[in-house]
Amino acid sequence: MEGKKTILRQSVGMLLAFTILLGGVYTLAMTGLTQMLFPRQANGSLIYAGDGSRICGSEYLAQPFEAKNHLWGRVMNVSGDALRDKDGSPLLYGGPSNLSPAGEDFGKMMAENVAKIRAAHPEMKDAPIPVDLVTSSGSGLDPEISLAAAEYQVPRLARETGRSQAEVREIIGKCTSGRLLGIFGEPRVNVLKVNLMLDEQLSK
Amino acid sequence: MQAMLQYAGYLILLLVLAYPLGKYIDNVMRGRWVWLSPVIRPVERFLYRLTGVNEREEMTWKKYLGCALLFNFCGFALLFALLMLQGRLPLNPMELSGLEWPLAFNTAVSFVTNTNWQAYSGELQLSYISQMFGLTVQNFVSAGTGMAVLYALIRGFVRTYDDTIGNFWTDLTKSVGYVLVPLAVVVTLLIGSQGVVQNFEDYTTYNLSETVVTEYGTAISKGVVPGGPAASQIAIKQLGTNGGGFFGTNSAHPLENPTPFSNLVEMLSILLIPAALCFSFGNAVGSRRQGVTIFAAMFALLVLGMGIIGFSEQAGTAQLAQNGAVLLEAGDMQPGGNMEGKETRFGIASSAAWAEFTTAASNGSVNSMHDSYTPIGGLITMLNMQLGEVVFGGVGCGLYGMLCFAILTVFIAGLMVGRTPEFMGKKIEPYEMKMAVLACLATPVAILAGSGIASMLPEVAESMNNHGAHGLSELLYAYSSCGGNNGSAFAGFGADTVFLNVSLGIVMLLARFLPIVAVVAIAGSLAGKKKLAVTEGTLPTDNVMFAGLLIAIVLLVGALSFFPALSLGPIAEFLQ
Numbered sequence: 066m067e068g069k070k071t072i073l074r075q076s077v078g079m080l081l082a083f084t085i086l087l088g089g090v091y092t093l094a095m096t097g098l099t100q101m102l103f104p105r106q107a108n109g110s111l112i113y114a115g116d117g118s119r120i121c122g123s124e125y126l127a128q129p130f131e132a133k134n135h136l137w138g139r140v141m142n143v144s145g146d147a148l149r150d151k152d153g154s155p156l157l158y159g160g161p162s163n164l165s166p167a168g169e170d171f172g173k174m175m176a177e178n179v180a181k182i183r184a185a186h187p188e189m190k191d192a193p194i195p196v197d198l199v200t201s202s203g204s205g206l207d208p209e210i211s212l213a214a215a216e217y218q219v220p221r222l223a224r225e226t227g228r229s230q231a232e233v234r235e236i237i238g239k240c241t242s243g244r245l246l247g248i249f250g251e252p253r254v255n256v257l258k259v260n261l262m263l264d265e266q267l268s269k
Numbered sequence: 270m271q272a273m274l275q276y277a278g279y280l281i282l283l284l285v286l287a288y289p290l291g292k293y294i295d296n297v298m299r300g301r302w303v304w305l306s307p308v309i310r311p312v313e314r315f316l317y318r319l320t321g322v323n324e325r326e327e328m329t330w331k332k333y334l335g336c337a338l339l340f341n342f343c344g345f346a347l348l349f350a351l352l353m354l355q356g357r358l359p360l361n362p363m364e365l366s367g368l369e370w371p372l373a374f375n376t377a378v379s380f381v382t383n384t385n386w387q388a389y390s391g392e393l394q395l396s397y398i399s400q401m402f403g404l405t406v407q408n409f410v411s412a413g414t415g416m417a418v419l420y421a422l423i424r425g426f427v428r429t430y431d432d433t434i435g436n437f438w439t440d441l442t443k444s445v446g447y448v449l450v451p452l453a454v455v456v457t458l459l460i461g462s463q464g465v466v467q468n469f470e471d472y473t474t475y476n477l478s479e480t481v482v483t484e485y486g487t488a489i490s491k492g493v494v495p496g497g498p499a500a501s502q503i504a505i506k507q508l509g510t511n512g513g514g515f516f517g518t519n520s521a522h523p524l525e526n527p528t529p530f531s532n533l534v535e536m537l538s539i540l541l542i543p544a545a546l547c548f549s550f551g552n553a554v555g556s557r558r559q560g561v562t563i564f565a566a567m568f569a570l571l572v573l574g575m576g577i578i579g580f581s582e583q584a585g586t587a588q589l590a591q592n593g594a595v596l597l598e599a600g601d602m603q604p605g606g607n608m609e610g611k612e613t614r615f616g617i618a619s620s621a622a623w624a625e626f627t628t629a630a631s632n633g634s635v636n637s638m639h640d641s642y643t644p645i646g647g648l649i650t651m652l653n654m655q656l657g658e659v660v661f662g663g664v665g666c667g668l669y670g671m672l673c674f675a676i677l678t679v680f681i682a683g684l685m686v687g688r689t690p691e692f693m694g695k696k697i698e699p700y701e702m703k704m705a706v707l708a709c710l711a712t713p714v715a716i717l718a719g720s721g722i723a724s725m726l727p728e729v730a731e732s733m734n735n736h737g738a739h740g741l742s743e744l745l746y747a748y749s750s751c752g753g754n755n756g757s758a759f760a761g762f763g764a765d766t767v768f769l770n771v772s773l774g775i776v777m778l779l780a781r782f783l784p785i786v787a788v789v790a791i792a793g794s795l796a797g798k799k800k801l802a803v804t805e806g807t808l809p810t811d812n813v814m815f816a817g818l819l820i821a822i823v824l825l826v827g828a829l830s831f832f833p834a835l836s837l838g839p840i841a842e843f844l845q
Contacts, residue, residue, distance in 0.1 A: 068332070071321075075438060076340040078320035080347060080410075083445070086312075087409045088402035091450065095501035096468065099461035106464040109473055109494040109524065120475040123494045125464055125523035129481045139613065145487040147393050148363075150474050156493040157477060161518060163640040163761030165739040166609045167842055172588035179594045193596035196589060200609040203521030203620075203637040209613040213596065213603035242528075242614075248278050250529020251604050251616035260478060 112257065114266040121266065122257055127159060127206045130260055133185065134225040136218055136237075138210050138256035140178060140201040159205030175199060188220035209253035212241065226263055236262045272583070272599065272618040276575060279533075279622050283540055290541065291548025291560070297447040298420045298440065298549070309446050316442060327433035330793025333421055334786060336437035337414060341381055341782075344407055349377040351403040352395075361396035362471045368394065371770035378774040380404055382781035383411035383663050385506065385513030385633055385756035386773060388764040392495045392516050397469060404513060405502045409445050409453075412509030412542075415665025416444035418785055419546065422669050423553045425792030426693040429800050434792045444665075448542070449508060456504035459534045464527035467500040499525060507538035510663040512633030512756045520623075520636040521612055529614055532636060536623050539632045540571075543661035546668045554693055558811040563671060566816040567629075570660045570823070574649050575625040581645040582607045582621050610641030621646070628653035631663035633756025640734065640743065640759035644843035647759070648835060651746050654753030656827040657712040663754060666781075669708075669788045671819075675810065676705040676791075678822045682808055692810060694800040701794060704787040711783035713830040716752035719776040720745050720834065723769070732769065734761025738845065742838035751776045 099107040110124040122128055129141050142162055145155030164171040178199035183189075195213035215237050223230045240258040244250050261267035296303050317324050328336070351358075352373040356366040368376065372388055379386040380403070389395065395404075417440035424434045461467055473494040480490040499515040503525055506513050516522035526532055544564065551560015583606040585597045599605040604616030611620045620637035627634055628650040639650050653660060659671040676692055680702055683690035690697040723729045723744055733740035743762040750757055751773045758764070764773065801807075809815065 069335075072332075072336055072339055073343075075320050075322055076336065076343045079316075079322075079340060079438060079441070080343045082316055082319060083410055084347070084402055084406050086316075087445070087450070088406045091453070092401040092405060092498050092501050095454070095457045095461075095504075096498055098458065099467040099500060102458070103462050107461060107467040107500070108470065109466050109496060110464045110527070111473065111494065120473065121478065122475055122492055123473075123524070125527045126492070126494060127523075128477055128479070128492055130479055131481070132479055135479070143481055143483050143489065145483050145485075145489045147390075148472070148493055150491060150493070154491055155487055155489050156472075156474060156491050157481065157489045158493065161521070161610050161638045161641065161760065163638055163734050163759070164609065165644075165735045165742075165842065166589050166607050166641055167586045167644050167845070168588070168735055168737075168739055170735070171609070172591075175588055175591055175595070179591050183594075193594060195596050195603045196585070196605055197603065197608045197613055199595060200589075200611075202608075203610045203612050203635070203641075204516075204518040204523055206518075206523055207612045207614075208523055211603035211613055213600070216602065245529040245533060248274055249533050250614050250619055252601075253613045264478070 112261070112267070114261055121261060124255065124257070125208050127208045128157070128257055130256065133221065135263065136215060136222060136256050136259045137198070139197060139207045140199065142201055142205050161203055161205050162201045186217065186221050189217060192217070208257060209255055212252055212254060215254040215259070222263065272579065275618040276579065276622055279536065280572070283537055283544060286537065286541055287544035288548055290545035292552055294448055294545055295549040295552040297443050298416070299553070300439070300443070303447065305447055305451060313442055313446055317438070322438040324436065324439050326436050328436055329432055330421070330434050330789050333434055333437050334789040337418065337785065337789070338782070340437070340441070341414060344410060345377050345381045348380060348403045348407060349373050351399055352376055355396045355399045358396065358398050360398040360469070365394060365396050371767045372765055375770035375774045378777050379756065380407035380511070380513060381411060382754050382777045383415060383509070383511055383631065383666065384751060384754040384777045384781070385511045386751050386758070386777065387513055387756065388770055390517030391514055392497070397497055400502060400515065401498055405505060408502065408505040408509045408511040408513070409449050410441065411511065412449060412664040413441045413445040415663055416448070416546070417441045417665070418788055419665035419669045422672060422788050422792045423550060425795035426554050426695060428796040429798065431796045434789070434796050449505065452508050453501070453504040456508060456534055456538055457500045460503060460531045461500040463531035464524070465500040465503060465531060466496050466524050467498055468496045469498065470496045472496055495524065503535070504538070506634060507535045507632070508542060510539065510543060510630045510632045512627065514634060520634050521638065526636055529619065532615060532619055536626055539626045539630050539634070540661050542664045543630050543667045546665065550668060556811060559693070562811045562816050563668070563675070566819045567659070567661050567671065569816070570820060571625065571629050574629060574653055574660070575622055578625050578646045578649050579618060579621040581643045583617050584643070586643055607641070607643055610638030612637065624650050625653070627757060628755060629660040631658040631667065631753055631755045633750065635757050638760055639746070639757060640761045644839045647742060648839035650757070651742070651749050651835070651839065652827060652831065654749040654755045655713065655716060655831045656823055657709060658753040658755060659823060666754070666784065670784060673705040673708040673784070673788065674823050675819060676701060677709060678815070678819050679808060679810065681822065682818055686808070688806055688808060691801055691807065694803070695795045695798050696801060701791050704791045708784040708787040709826060712752050712780045713826070715776045715779045716748045717830065717834065719752065719772055720748035723748065723772060726768065728766070728768065732763040732766060734763070738838055738842040742842065745834055745838050747773060748776060752780045754781050
């Protein structure tokens with residue numbers, strides 16, 4: 066009996082000690098360190114525009130763009146029910162479709178997405194559409210698209226913003242990141258940054 | 270070609286990092302002085318003094334098991350209480366309420382069992398206090414429990430005529446303090462530099478450039494950037510093969526995994542410790558070849574699975590191709606392939622490699638949505654979990670699971686050639702066999718019984734996000750994930766119902782603790798035996814032939830158990 070009591074006492078003691086050390090000390094120390102070393106990244110990589118005081122989002126979180134003078138990103142499944150701010154107004158949040166790519170529902174959705182993209186890009190005629198432009202991402206908040214998907218939209222953007230295609234390409238090039246060490250990950254274009262530059266909210 | 274380079278890069282880096290770590294872990298677990306000792310040893314001693322633990326005490330297997338089970342039960346009770354009461358506790362900026370009991374039960378079980386199945390969505394349902402004092406702590410100690418039990422088993426092989434197998438408290442403390450915490454600090458800083466959030470602020474809101482109207486007619490003009498102490502928790506959820514994301518969409522969420530660099534770090538973290546432990550094992554039993562043999566068997570299965578997933582995802586489906594209207598070919602400008610549910614920055618190769626890593630290890634974090642994988646890609650992820658999570662598997666538990674399969678293998682091989690089965694110089698007798706079978710069959714039986722019962726209930730069909738065969742796959746995946754203590758999901762499956770929360774919780778408990786009981790019992794029995802001399806008649810267990818036999822047995826048990834169920838799910842969907 067005595068043995069069992071000791072084990073219980075040690076279990077509770079160890080658990081509480083670990084809770085304080087790992088839940089408290091570890092988490093707080095890591096917060097302190099990252100806040101000191103990487104303050105911008107630790108707070109959501111916010112992008113400021115205009116005179117530098119207006120927050121226009123996070124570099125890493127997608128926003129929906131459907132206007133013809135904006136670069137479009139991945140298909141977003143927008144939800145306004147997930148989060149609300151203190152005044153009760155809905156906050157934008159995206160999520161994955163979780164549809165099987167071998168299913169009928171998915172096939173129908175793809176056909177609709179293809180038709181929508183085709184209609185908005187008459188210049189591209191029958192050129193095949195890069196797959197990431199007509200699919201939704203894993204997070205539903207993917208901030209980027211492939212270089213091919215950005216290039217596909219260049220004629221439309223030039224037409225709608227009154228710029229030359231070269232100027233549009235220059236902006237896209239400024240918002241492009243490559244692979245890590247040329248090996249890992251994929252090259253990609255940040256949609257929000259391109260649009261802020263197109264709107265002249267962010268300096269090139 | 271580019272994809273090949275990526276796959277090879279991940280594997281080579283894993284190997285290069287795991288080997289030295291394996292030696293280090295073995296030194297730590299044997300109580301030797303290591304380079305971190307000057308910093309950590311004082312804290313360790315203080316902890317023992319505080320809790321009244323005698324670090325020189327050697328425990329019998331029954332006492333060792335008792336400590337492990339009681340400690341885990343206390344962890345469950347504390348986490349359950351935290352989740353129920355979070356609405357009345359501080360550090361809750363979004364004013365989230367406490368969880369209902371079925372969800373709190375499921376979540377508490379899920380984190381104590383190192384599963385991290387998530388029937389909730391982190392940023393929408395959990396307060397900061399639940400995340401840090403509840404989930405983060407269990408992420409560490411559940412992985413530590415796995416490593417402790419593994420070392421108990423290793424001592425069973427090494428010791429002779431001994432009735433003790435070590436001390437649970439020191440095993441736990443050493444694995445957490447010397448291995449998990451230092452690695453977690455490094456990973457936190459690496460991913461923190463990339464843009465994984467780490468703060469205690471309220472969520473940031475801002476005005477969108479374009480107002481959107483949802484399909485239900487709600488106009489949304491504001492966006493939100495969530496916050497929280499994410500990086501520190503993500504570091505350990507990767508390293509400890511836990512996998513429970515800070516955010517709902519796990520490491521697909523850009524604030525949880527923003528760049529190819531953060532992805533590289535997080536992905537290597539998944540397999541780092543499970544792979545290293547193979548080498549620790551070799552060191553500990555005094556035969557590096559034995560460690561390498563087990564590693565090679567696991568590695569072969571890993572490469573095979575990764576190849577199949579990568580090929581299948583790059584090929585895509587007819588629904589994706591839309592008769593040639595959509596470009597699926599990979600090139601310098603785009604990854605192509607099945608990009609549904611995948612992030613642009615990861616493309617196909619980094620997503621497929623992660624899917625294989627996370628289901629081979631019982632990690633369960635995802636950087637793409639497995640529900641949207643092609644039928645064959647999804648099949649492999651499911652099969653990895655159904656094999657019992659022994660292709661590296663969870664921290665500690667993957668290797669002790671594989672060692673149980675090794676015991677099974679020497680027994681079957683022994684029967685074929687008419688020799689007495691022995692492994693690592695220890696005679697394998699009916700008692701060890703019974704326990705090894707219990708450990709190996711706990712997962713398949715729990716999965717099949719759970720999903721069998723669930724598929725008979727009409728209400729469960731309402732949880733499915735897809736129709737037909739893929740709907741059944743969602744259900745089978747849920748039970749496989751919980752039965753493998755993995756935690757990943759075909760995430761369209763709405764798992765937050767009373768029946769699913771409770772039944773999946775029970776499956777997780779059985780799949781975690783039955784093998785722990787069996788393994789510690791085997792350790793106790795083996796430690797008491799003498800060491801047999803190696804003779805002509807001994808079946809060598811450290812060569813290619815044994816690795817091949819081991820792979821065959823693992824595949825045989827998995828395939829025989831799951832072929833019928835898989836043919837109704839992913840295979841049926843593929844053939845449609």
